Amino acid sequence: MFDYIIIGGGSAGCALAARLSEDPAVNVALLEAGPADKSVLIHCPAGLALLAKSGDANWQFETTAQPGLNGRKGYQPRGKVMGGSSSVNAMIYARGHRADYDHWAAEGNAGWGYDDVLPYFKRSEHNERGADTFHGTGGPLNVKDLTTPNRFGPIFVKAGQQAGFPVNTDFNGPEQEGVGMYQVTHKNGERFSAAKAYVAPNLSRTNLHVITGAHTTRILFEQKRAVGVEYQHEGHVKQLKASREVLLCAGALQSPQILMLSGVGARADLLKNGIAVVHDLPGVGQNLHDHVDVVQVVHAPQAKELFGISLSGLVSAVKGIFEWRKYRTGMLTTNFAEAGGFIKSQPQEAIPDLQLHFVIGKLVDHGRKTVFGHGYSCHVCLLRPLSRGSVRLASKDPLAAPLIDPNFLGDRDDMDRLIQGFKIMRNILSQPSLAGFHGKESPKSAGATTDLQIEQFIRDNADTIYHPVGTCRMGSGPMDVVDAQLRVHGLQGLRVVDASIMPRVVGGNTNAPVIMIAEKAADMIRAAAVKN
Numbered sequence: 092m093f094d095y096i097i098i099g100g101g102s103a104g105c106a107l108a109a110r111l112s113e114d115p116a117v118n119v120a121l122l123e124a125g126p127a128d129k130s131v132l133i134h135c136p137a138g139l140a141l142l143a144k145s146g147d148a149n150w151q152f153e154t155t156a157q158p159g160l161n162g163r164k165g166y167q168p169r170g171k172v173m174g175g176s177s178s179v180n181a182m183i184y185a186r187g188h189r190a191d192y193d194h195w196a197a198e199g200n201a202g203w204g205y206d207d208v209l210p211y212f213k214r215s216e217h218n219e220r221g222a223d224t225f226h227g228t229g230g231p232l233n234v235k236d237l238t239t240p241n242r243f244g245p246i247f248v249k250a251g252q253q254a255g256f257p258v259n260t261d262f263n264g265p266e267q268e269g270v271g272m273y274q275v276t277h278k279n280g281e282r283f284s285a286a287k288a289y290v291a292p293n294l295s296r297t298n299l300h301v302i303t304g305a306h307t308t309r310i311l312f313e314q315k316r317a318v319g320v321e322y323q324h325e326g327h328v329k330q331l332k333a334s335r336e337v338l339l340c341a342g343a344l345q346s347p348q349i350l351m352l353s354g355v356g357a358r359a360d361l362l363k364n365g366i367a368v369v370h371d372l373p374g375v376g377q378n379l380h381d382h383v384d385v386v387q388v389v390h391a392p393q394a395k396e397l398f399g400i401s402l403s404g405l406v407s408a409v410k411g412i413f414e415w416r417k418y419r420t421g422m423l424t425t426n427f428a429e430a431g432g433f434i435k436s437q438p439q440e441a442i443p444d445l446q447l448h449f450v451i452g453k454l455v456d457h458g459r460k461t462v463f464g465h466g467y468s469c470h471v472c473l474l475r476p477l478s479r480g481s482v483r484l485a486s487k488d489p490l491a492a493p494l495i496d497p498n499f500l501g502d503r504d505d506m507d508r509l510i511q512g513f514k515i516m517r518n519i520l521s522q523p524s525l526a527g528f529h530g531k532e533s534p535k536s537a538g539a540t541t542d543l544q545i546e547q548f549i550r551d552n553a554d555t556i557y558h559p560v561g562t563c564r565m566g567s568g569p570m571d572v573v574d575a576q577l578r579v580h581g582l583q584g585l586r587v588v589d590a591s592i593m594p595r596v597v598g599g600n601t602n603a604p605v606i607m608i609a610e611k612a613a614d615m616i617r618a619a620a621v622k623n
């Protein structure tokens with residue numbers, strides 16, 4: 092019997108496990124479907140390039156056919172390993188805009204405004220730049236500037252400046268807007284996932300039990316109270332009991348799936364799949380949305396200091412491997428998306444509605460397609476899409492992938508903003524700072540000059556930039572799944588704590604916000620335990 096059972100050892104699950112097990116009197120079990128994070132590809136930042144292609148630490152989901160993408164299916168990588176998606180992500184440290192959290196609070200979620208959540212961001216953080224009004228030191232999550240930045244990041248920033256954007260040295264400071272270099276979740280030249288930050292230092296705690304290779308198949312209920320979980324482990328079906336709470340942290344695609352498999356969801360859908368209804372909660376799996384994104388690729392064969400497959404690229408990579416192994420410095424400390432920015436599609440926008448990620452290599456199909464030669468790429472993504480989709484069950488088989496339908500570009504406004512974003516990005520890439528490298532826009536996009544042609548290019552090429560959220564939405568309406576304490580409506584002993592609770596996606600990358608959510612949840616859970 093455990094006090095708390097945490098399902099999913101990702102960004103949220105790791106942070107929650109560490110915080111709850113700080114009290115030696117509390118017993119915590121953390122169940123992760125994937126393996127321990129032993130692969131060097133996880134710890135070496137540039138290993139990211141290979142993780143996209145490998146199924147070892149990655150669920151490698153795909154979406155349903157997307158009408159907004161001309162019927163194509165999108166790719167949805169998700170970490171399947173200790174650390175979850177923080178073990179396979181691009182390591183950018185970003186929090187979104189102050190207005191995102193104030194919006195959550197204004198929607199009726201007391202305690203989630205920016206001033207409420209800032210202390211949790213700071214508590215989680217150890218920023219090597221030092222502490223200030225916006226940043227913390229001494230927290231578990233190491234944040235720093237890149238160890239060995241590529242020359243092209245600052246060149247891109249200069250191009251952004253030449254295109255009229257302010258340079259921003261801290262996207263998580265007083266002002267988000269502008270172009271600049273990203274800070275990353277690294278330490279000593281290695282990836283610093285949530286597992287490394289929160290779980291690894293605490294593995295000696297006798298009250299923290301981490302079980303890897305444990306695929307939760309359902310939550311166990313006694314009437315309306317969650318009392319434990321059933322999971323598959325080494326070919327056996329096993330059960331664990333929780334005396335206080337079950338904490339669901341399986342991420343935006345799988346937390347709703349686990350709820351539905353356990354009988355919590357829209358009654359008709361559950362019955363259709365042959366699942367007995369524990370609680371009719373129609374919002375489970377609804378409100379899926381994600382940052383839809385499109386990439387422009389530029390061929391720059393002479394710019395050999397960029398990542399690329401060539402003879403000189405190979406020589407540099409070999410040198411890079413030796414350097415990283417010996418000193419934890421050099422080109423392999425890259426997160427590839429080294430620079431970027433937060434910009435407005437129209438000057439009259441109140442806050443940035445687009446994000447740029449400048450990549451020091453040619454990126455095609457999420458890095459799954461091998462491309463030869465050197466060059467660079469730039470992503471533009473839409474920060475607050477209006478399109479909403481869903482996660483549904485494909486079947487009652489707990490090991491089957493769910494049906495993921497983000498409904499990309501389902502709303503016309505999303506397309507209009509992305510077209511605008513594509514034009515702004517192309518303008519930045521054509522500035523004098525980059526022109527000296529004689530880059531040539533990939534013929535795939537170069538022909539798209541009118542709005543209609545750009546729209547076509549977007550429909551043929553856009554996809555996620557990996558921030559699905561919203562499927563167990565926090566709120567107090569009939570389609571909301573959890574309350575502002577993250578307790579599942581209508582049930583006892585069960586909370587959801589991960590990206591799925593976001594009512595609306597934040598305007599930025601989602602790892603730090605999810606860790607903040609877990610930090611805050613830990614306090615709420617501890618406070619509830621004291622009360623009872």
Ligand SMILES: Cc1cc2nc3c(=O)[nH]c(=O)nc-3n(C[C@H](O)[C@H](O)[C@H](O)COP(=O)(O)OP(=O)(O)OC[C@H]3O[C@@H](n4cnc5c(N)ncnc54)[C@H](O)[C@@H]3O)c2cc1C
Nearest residue numbers: 099101102103124175176180181182183307342590600602
């Ligand atoms: C390729 C990629 C790049 C990204 N880049 C960035 C970036 O640069 N910066 C940033 O801030 N964000 C980035 N993100 C997003 C960010 O990493 C995620 O939003 C965040 O990690 C989500 O945290 P989570 O706890 O909600 O889910 P996850 O971290 O995905 O954790 C869910 C965990 O639950 C486990 N699980 C699922 N089902 C079960 C089950 N049935 N039983 C047991 N365990 C289960 C999973 O294996 C996983 O470990 C990226 C994501 C990806 C995939």
